[in-house]
Amino acid sequence: MEPRFNPSVNTQRHQYVIDFVKTHKPKKVVDLGCNDCSLLRKLKFHRAIELLCGVDLDSASMKKKMRELAPLPTDYLQPGASPLSIELYQGSVTQKDARLRGFDLVTSIELIEHLHLDAVERFTEVLFGYMTPGTAIVSTPNVEFNPLFPRMPGFRNSDHKFEWTRAEFQSWALKACGRYGYEAEFTGVGQAVPHLHLRVGFCTQIAVFRRLSRGGGAPASSDDSGEVFSYKLLYSVSYPSLCDNNVLRGCLVSEVLYWAHQLSRKRMEDGDEGWSHTEPETEPTGDPRETSTLREYEFEESVFDGEGAPGWEDIKMTSRGQLESYRQGRYVCVPLRRVWSCCPRVRDLSGSLARLRLFIADDPLVRLSQDGFAVVLDEGIHVLFLYSLIKRLRGAESC
Known part of the structure; x- marks a missing residue:
């Protein structure tokens, strides 16, 4: 029987990030491959965040919904205790931009499977070697789950360049950890019925990367001598706060x-x-x-x-x-x-x-x-x- 998810797997992915933000309260968060800003529109209500950014190559998708990131009337009646700025950038996640370095949390939700494998290598270097976030949450489809969708002819999306097994995903993640000084734990969202879960795993597999202390892993990218600004700023807004x-x-x-x-x-x-x-x-x-x-x-x-x-x-x-x-x-x-x-x-x-x-x-x-x-x-x-x-x-x- 084809699995049915309530709430949807996409909602569960977003909720995983939201729960992480509630628990760890990062101040600077960027969503790579933010698409229509749906995750950002949920995260803006968590006012522990002071800088919230989104990056996507498709500017049209961001522009459709980016105005919904603007402050609401209630934000003026009940301003937050700390400032909040939201910025959207058009650019490729395989390119470097100095404005996104040193964030507390980077999310990459259902992104890497849209990249060719050589681009995944560049993405890995940009994310862990250049941006060096405190934490990164990366999700991708689990191909082992696909047989439970009998009407699916191939990959889950026609734009997917690959879909990894759990072993392949973990191999990529652990290799990145060893090279750039991170540790990873693996989980996921979207469970099959209990007797199938151990065999096929989660519908979406998730890796949570945490940066180790300085000294582990490879040094930061060698071209740090000059700041790189390859992204185009599409939208920027600041929320009222009691700091003003x-x-x-x-x-x-x-x-x-x-x-x-x-x-x-x-x-x-x-x-x-x-x-x-x-x-x-x-x-x-x-x-x-x-x-x-x-x-x-x-x-x-x-x-x-x-x-x-x-x-x-x-x-x-x-x-x-x-x-x-x-x-x-x-x-x-x-x-x-x-x-x-x-x-x-x-x-x-x-x-x-x-x-x-x-x-x-x-x-x-x-x-x-x-x-x-x-x-x-x-x-x-x-x-x-x-x-x-x-x-x-x-x-x-x-x-």
Whole structure:
């Protein structure tokens, strides 16, 4: 009976790489023979990766899907803690390019069988002798499995130049290990029924190469004296990250305004009881000579600027302090410390209340009381607030 795979063998191959990335968290990854970028489109969500590259000779295949590697709107709302850059190159895997040297992980999924055997030798030298990755994952069809596909007349794909047995694949891999200073382990995906598996092996065979310490194997390629750039850059994009102060400020502003409006709305839903009112009914200035009310909402700065994120029960207030919102005319003032106490993400992003004030003070979307202790909201601008955030997001997305 012809084997049926669920999920497909291609999905299983990609999942093997994804599981490896989840476990080992490489920062620099390149997929050789990336075709339509399907593996790259899955790997981009694993933000331990800081540089993700793809190489293929067929530029048309990459161009069909490469725009799907661009950041999503959620990447601007929830940027990663570390940067991510994605680059696509048109070029042959038998040619050298200095931009792809020293990666943590190189993947070559169902590629080598599309090369003539003399090109496989050049590919082996480029991969292990020139690129020298920390780890390489190479997969190829297992020809011993083919008899289980009775309707298959020859190779699995008309473009395949060869398909290896398990012994042939392992012989190639171990020869490369001995020459270039790697070790390999062998596995695969796509199992036959149990009583056949030992006889035919996996549908796709996989070798995982790990580079040994310096000193083993052959030295790097002899033409290292000059850098080689043989690939054509087709696509490059950088994702927003919290390493960028402008992105960090945007996230903080969005979080602070969201929580300030939520807290303000909750106080309005609770009714007038418990509201603190101050005079005059104009926009608060924070000048202590005009009103002493704002001074009543000051807190001990040391509580919020130390290590760790305080919970509600940990907050210590002065005898005159409170954490509730208060009104001044048609304006609602939400103490920053109230926002701080309700939003762990604000604490994580800013690190301290003083740093939080510094980040948001000059942002055009934020109105602070003059002393900087409260976010000032107009009760009638909730819709305008949301519109402003959407406009900011769209502006970031188009950058």
